[in-house]
Amino acid sequence: MDKHDYHFISIKFLTAILMALVFAFLFVYVFTPQLREDYPIYSLQKSSLELSESPALFASSPQNMEVTMTAEKLRFKEKLKDRSFELMEQSKKTMLAVISANYLEKMNGLREKQMLALEAERRRLEAREKRLLQEKRQELEAELSQKLQQLRQEIRNKYSDFNQEQIRDNYLKMINLRLKIEFIARNESEREKYQQQLEKVKAEQQALIARKNSELNESISHRTSLLIMEFNQQYAAYREQLRTQQREILSQLRTKIENELAAARKEIKSDLAAAREQKAANMEQLIKKTKKEYY
Known part of the structure; x- marks a missing residue:
């Protein structure tokens, strides 16, 4: 609703008030019956079976009735005037309230x-964060996979010669002992002796291999844990960086x-005060003009 609509509303209110005043004027001064001097005077009489007539209880003169009607018209006119003034003030307050409501709505x-x-900006930043984190995770996972492959190869190369000579000697010993058990032993006692030696070499060989595998696995596990920790730290740092940027962007936008x-509120408040002042002045002038013309 613009200022032209406010003007139309004020005209409608004032038109309604003026029409009410005109009808009141016609009702008081045009349609009110006038007293005539030749009106008959009625009297109430008391009748009974014994008495044919009794004195009149009361009588009213035309002059008294005219005075009463005149006083009644003056009271009605005064009430109408007061009511009209009240409606004018209510119309003024209503118009000012409408102006305030429209500026508040604005x-x-x-x-x-x-x-x-x-x-909308917050949702856009969240979608951007999700997309960038997904890309970063894929990048870090590819780097981690490549580093793990290099790590395994590096550790295998490092432990390729670990106790290799002793392990090879043990394999040769086991082969010789098997040959002795099968072909050289002359009796059961010698076979049992060679078998015990074979079991001892096997146990030693298994211990060497287990030690080698254990150290190999331990080294791989330790280095792998370090790589995974590095992966998590890089991912968390990148995520925190994105969220810090997001908070800064939202904070700047919120401040803006x-x-x-605040600037719009100040401008609207100023416009509202000016509009209310102008409308109040116009309404007050119109009310004064109406009072002057009709009262």
Whole structure:
């Protein structure tokens, strides 16, 4: 609703008031019956079976009735005038309230628009964060996989010669002992002796291999844990970096919106005060003119 609509509303209110005043004027001064001097005077009489007539209880003269009607018209006119003035003041307050409500609605609409823009920016940043984190995770996972492959190869190369000579000697010993058991032993006692030696070499060989595998696995596990920890730290640092940027962007946008709303609020408040003052002056002038012309 613009200022032209306010003007039309004020005209409608004042037109209604003026029409009410005109009808009241016609009712008081045109349609009110006038007393005539030749009106008959009625009297109430008391009758009974014994008495044919009794004195009149009361009588009213035309002059008294005219005075009474005149006083009644004056009271009605005064009440009508007071009611008209009251309606004028109510119309003035209503118009000012309408102006205030429209400016308040304008301010609320502007704030809602800015809040929607802030929410849209927040959703956009969240979608951006999700996309960038997914890309970063894929990148870090590819790097981790490559580092793990290099790590395994590096550790295998490092432990390739670990106790290799002793392990090879043990394999040769086991082969010789098997040959002795099968072909050289002359009796059961010698076979049992060679078998015990074979079991001893096997146990030693298994211990060497287990030790080698244990150290190999331990080294791989330790280095792998370090790589995974590095992966998690890089991912967490990148995520925190994105969220810090997001908070800064939203904070700057929120500050900008608050400043814009403060400026708009100040401007709207000034416009509202000017509009109310102008409308109040116009209404007051119109009310004074109406009072002067009709009262």
